[in-house]
Amino acid sequence: MNRRIGDPHVDDLRSRCAGVVALPARLEPWQTNVCRQPMMLAGWLDRYGSPLNLLDSSxxxxxxxxxxxxxxxxxxxxxxxxxxxxxxxxxxxxxxxxxxxxxxxxxxxxxxxxxxxxxxxxxxxxxxxxxxxxxxxxxxxxxxxxxxxxxxxxxxxxxxxxxxxxxxxxxxxxxxxxxxxxxxxxxxxxxxxxxxxxxxxxxxxxxxxxxxxxxxxxxxxxxxxxxxxxxxxxxxxxxxxxxxxxxxxxxxxxxxMSYFDDARDWDRFWSDHRAAVLGRREPLTFEGHGLGLTAHAGEVLGQPNLYPxxxxxxxxxxxxxxxxxxxxxxxxxxxxxxxxxxxxxxxxxEPGRSLLDGCGLTAARVEFRKRWHDGTWLIGLMMNRTQCRSSSDEFLVDPLLLRAGGRGDDDVEVGPIEGYLVGAYCIERDLLSWRRMRFPMGVDVGDIVVFPNTAGYLMHILESTSHQMPLARNLVFRPGEQPLLDAIDRVGPYRAGHGGGAV
Structure with a gap:
């Protein structure tokens, strides 16, 4: 597969956030178009809450x-x-x-x-x-x-x-x-x-x-x-x-299915991550999380606990x-x-993930930024780790950062910075991504973080209402039309003998 290059819109979207070793997502045209309109997306977040799942079945x-x-x-x-x-x-x-x-x-x-x-x-x-x-x-x-x-x-x-x-x-x-x-x-x-x-x-x-x-x-x-x-x-x-x-x-x-266009990005990440696990370079992950790998006697042991x-x-x-x-x-x-x-x-x-390739994204609002003890930053989003996670340790796809009219204090230094996306659960390791991210233009409160291509398993397979936080709503996007909540959010749960599963 070849990298898609030469599209300034896509390159611009990727320029504000990437892993220290980048893993740029393959983006569908509809996803690019939505992300180029951050104020529209911010309006949907205001109306439906953060995080928000956006769906396009085409x-x-x-x-x-x-x-x-x-x-x-x-x-x-x-x-x-x-x-x-x-x-x-x-x-x-x-x-x-x-x-x-x-x-x-x-x-x-x-x-x-x-x-x-x-x-x-x-x-x-x-x-x-x-x-x-x-x-x-x-x-x-x-x-x-x-x-x-x-x-x-x-x-x-x-x-x-x-x-x-x-x-x-x-x-x-x-x-x-x-x-x-x-x-x-x-x-x-x-x-x-x-x-x-x-x-x-x-x-x-x-x-x-x-x-x-x-x-x-x-x-x-x-x-x-x-x-x-x-x-x-x-x-x-x-x-x-x-x-x-x-x-x-x-x-x-x-x-x-594949989330990336270029095998070189994937190979480069694992080469650098193995070097980090062995202590030969700075960690790519929070507190050196191995993503399934460990070091022993100068060798890397284990297998990645991740979707390929x-x-x-x-x-x-x-x-x-x-x-x-x-x-x-x-x-x-x-x-x-x-x-x-x-x-x-x-x-x-009976495919699931591969049929839904390109059919969704998950957007969440930035609520805070603070420095951590090592000088990196913690970027708090209004979502939790169950809302973009399957059984893997990590979603190894770079998110996108959209500017949507920040609400932060101008006196707070916000960039360029490196740090981690953290979630809303009162759990020490409620990280939305274990990987260390770079934000060349900083981050502001009110910005939007978009996780691309999440329709297959990542939205719902582990989602939780712990802390009594509501589940993310699911908005169906159709170009040229007003988006509507999916029927799963507009009707009650199915009850035997009563219907209720469709409209």
Whole structure:
């Protein structure tokens, strides 16, 4: 991927804030246009509160197209399901539905809201890690496809299907046997077949139909997906030999994306950070936080506890690697795409982050600045670390600083400075970024800090109302129109039997 250069608007936006070792975000045109109007953004913050999530679902179509093009070239039937857990906003469910995608849901609330928006149960897959009775009842009454993780939930679903008099489609979740890697999700092939043989013994009719198989893997390795596909093909054949008619393999999520245009920025950061961990240069992070790395006897140990924010290939080219991979099958090797096509199998996937690439930003107001003991500055924002964080230690993307008519004391020296963005929780380490930032033109109270490309997982997966601080509101941006709060902020939570998930 090549760095986008020569755009003065983008360069100007990046000029006011960067990491000591810069990691400049790839920006969508709509994000650039919004950030060039800081007073407009300040008005939205005044009205809706800080922080504020801004959403634009239009990049979804491009991201979907990359995957569909790769599948078409391989002559594979692909069905994409948007992983709702990546972002709670209903605007993305609506866009997925408009584009003919399915929706992957992980709770009763997500399922109820998605049904209320008019998405057909035939286009919904329920992959929740834990499925309480209320969720299984809604699955049974609606007819949504249920990914079966274990025998307990399968038996509960059978009971629910009988109560509602419905035949429910199900897909057992396979736990692929990978070298040195285990997943807590699903069962082995042997366990699945033993479960099927017990519950679908000869002459026993169940109100469930096995329509496919599913797997979920952590990480983004294409070769591991190829290996898992080989196991799935063999499981499909074993199920068909028992009289079942599964028609798809669902590879779950983990389709990679990239937050940067240039691998050199990513490589430079890690080279310098490893040198800092070894004490060979000043730390790049607050109090030398290792981001998963530690020094021992002159060596760097450990692995980064981070999403790989730069990846290549992503989306379409990555899927091409999977579909052109070789499956080691008992009767000989087969190319993945050929193996699917020969058996009449549809390929399904459930991307979240990679579908929402370019679809959001999070903005927060600067409320204070103060010097720390080492001469750096602490920049306090009206937000907390749960409002731009996933399970990683850090969001390794440089924020943008926008001037919006500062309210600070002119006697306070504000630049050029270096320091850290800190949050509103009464916790010593409520840092919004562990990385040390440079502010060449200083920072003023009332300025706006923008975290780019946060729609995928970063907005909502960990958000908290601790201290009774309200959750960030979600504003849907459409060029040329007045932005509106997403429906998730305008209606109450879904309640079984009452609707309430859509407008």
């Amino acid at each position: 990049p979804v179509a491009r991201n979907v197209g990359e995957l569909m093009d790769a599948a078409a070239k391989a002559r594979v039937d692909l069905k994409i399901y948007f992983a709702r857990k990546a972002n709670k906003a209903l605007t993305f469910v609506e866009r997925a539905h408009q584009l003919g995608l399915g929706v992957d849901v992980a709770s009763e609330q997500e399922l109820g809201q998605t049904l209320d928006l008019g998405v057909s149960a035939a286009d919904i897959v329920v992959s929740a890690a834990v499925k309480p009775t209320a969720l299984l009842d809604l699955c049974a009454s609606s007819g949504a496809t249920v990914v079966i993780d274990n025998e307990d939930e399968l038996r509960l679903l059978i009971d629910a299907a009988r109560r509602f008099g419905q035949n429910v489609p199900v897909a057992p979740r396979l736990a692929p046997q990978l070298a040195g890697r285990q997943t807590r999700f699903g069962l082995t092939t042997g366990e699945i077949l033993a479960m099927v043989d017990r519950l679908w013994a000869a002459g026993v009719e169940q109100p469930l139909t096995i329509v496919g198989v599913h797997f979920h893997l952590d990480g983004y390795d294409a070769a591991e997906r190829v290996s898992a596909l080989a196991e799935c093909v063999q499981l499909i054949e074993a199920l068909r030999a028992r009289g079942h008619r599964p028609t798809f393999i669902d590879i779950g999520g983990g389709i990679p 924010y730069y990846q290549d290939p992503i989306r379409g080219p990555w899927l091409t690697e999977v579909l052109t991979g070789t499956l080691g099958l008992p009767r000989g090797a087969e190319i993945a795409a050929d193996a699917l096509r020969i058996r009449g199998l549809q390929l399904r996937c």
